[in-house]
Amino acid sequence: MHPAGPAAKVIATLWWVLLGGATAIFLFVAGLIAWAWYGPSGERDEWGYVIGLGLVFPLIVLAALLAYGLVVGERLLPRPGPDVVRVQAEARQWAWRFGYDDAPDRETENVLHIPAGRPVDVAITTADVIHAFWVPRLAGKLDAVPGRVNVLRIEADRPGRYEGLGSEFNGPGYRDHRFSVIAHDAASWDRFLQGDAP
Template sequence: MHPAGPAAATIATLWWVLLAGATAIFLFVAGLIVLAWRRAPGKSDERVFVVGLGLAFPLVVLAALLAYGLFIGERLLPRAGPDVVTVQAEARQWAWRFGYADAPGRVTEGVLHIPAGRPVDVAITTADVIHAFWVPRLAGKLDAVPGRVNVLRIEAGSPGRYEGLGSEYNGPGYRDHRFTVVAHDPAGWDRFLQDETP
């Protein structure tokens, strides 16, 4: 919950909205239940409880939420663009290998290099079982499924090192199935592409 990129930041905002809404609804329901003890017993209106609170209320809230969620989901999808960088992440038990479209032949083990401030599409594949690619501070996660290529859009706002995790349980080595993302400034990225140690 310390976002360092646009995708993670959007999701963090979504979370705070959800938390505020959920807290309000919880307090409202709790208040209604407590009131049941405080008020004098008597016929209460079925229409208010069932139709008003049970049907209308959730329908309105959920419709708004669903629209918001789908709108955000659309925005987070990988879209073609002039400055998009493509990298490949291949997972296996229990390591990560990364390849780079801009530097064919370059392979790094356990460390993914990306340019900061530019959208990066990660093409995720697996060599054995199902894994998932997750950099918590940059974006959500996406699975590596045998026989498929899944594309995840990530972006780091500023240069730095970010922790990456394999986040689909994959056997005894799961705990240490991690990697590091290094986001470079433009000069550092160029140096990396030209195979100089950044």
Template sequence: MLAGAGLIFGLVMVLLLLAFRPRADTGDAGNVRVWVIGLGLAFPMVVLAALLAYGLVIGERLLPLASDDVVRVGAQGQLSTWSFTYADVPNRRTQDVLHIPAARPVDVSITTADVIHSFWVPRLAGKLDAIPGRTNILRIEADFPGTYHGVSAEFSGTGYDHFSFTVIAHDAEDWDAFLDEDIE
């Protein structure tokens, strides 16, 4: 996307520069065909159609499609803290730390207790908002065990800059231990 944008930008700049070289007046009719219809209409349409198709395909891949090994967790934003619940361990609730298994798809049900927040773990997925009265579901997946930084990405007043949380992705063994309440 960046390379394409760079090419288009370069093209426009070259065309601008070339306008300054001395030339004879060429009249309107041919110019309209080249500039307006060719470069103005046809060129963007082709580029955009390709880009849009690409975006839709990628978007499709990020959807929370049904799958057997999906793990379901809940994330509730509340001014200055996130609390997380786990479908597999109903009584378990963690504060500001979300535990997930690595290499398995995880569906996060995002809700809020007060104002609008946004759940964002940049390395695992895009962001999705927590809207009062609604539940939004985000599919995340960590390829490897480890610790991932997450932030709340919707302005929520003072304290917004420190409004963050951590996601810990466990390997299969540790995840079982977590489910058995061995890990705090």
């Protein structure tokens, strides 16, 4: 509910739009039901109301929501660019190991370091079973699947600490499968890459 990055803001907006569409459909159909029960009696074309109002209106709203969702989903796909940072995230029971393309000799466990204000492509995989990588304030959730690499774009608007979790049931102990993301300003990111910061 408090997005801190572009992808999370898009997802939050999508959520509100879908909630608004679902509410409009619910209220409209509830109004039709109330009108059918308490409205004026007499000859009515019930099938005309059911088909014309009870089906057409919800289908139009659902089609608009689907189109909007597809456009938003396309916007969330990672795209190459000169400013993109690439990191690797490998899940296992019950930890995350992170590697950095810009500092191949650096690895961290359960703490992902990223630069603030720059897009970061996280290449997600797993050493054992299916896990899920999710930093709710920065982006959506993406599964870590054995034998596969999935890429998720995250970005933090400002420096800070953001909590992440493995949100896929994968055995006893999955509730504690958490990690942190530390977004650095430009100077501390350079120090991290040089090995001067934890």
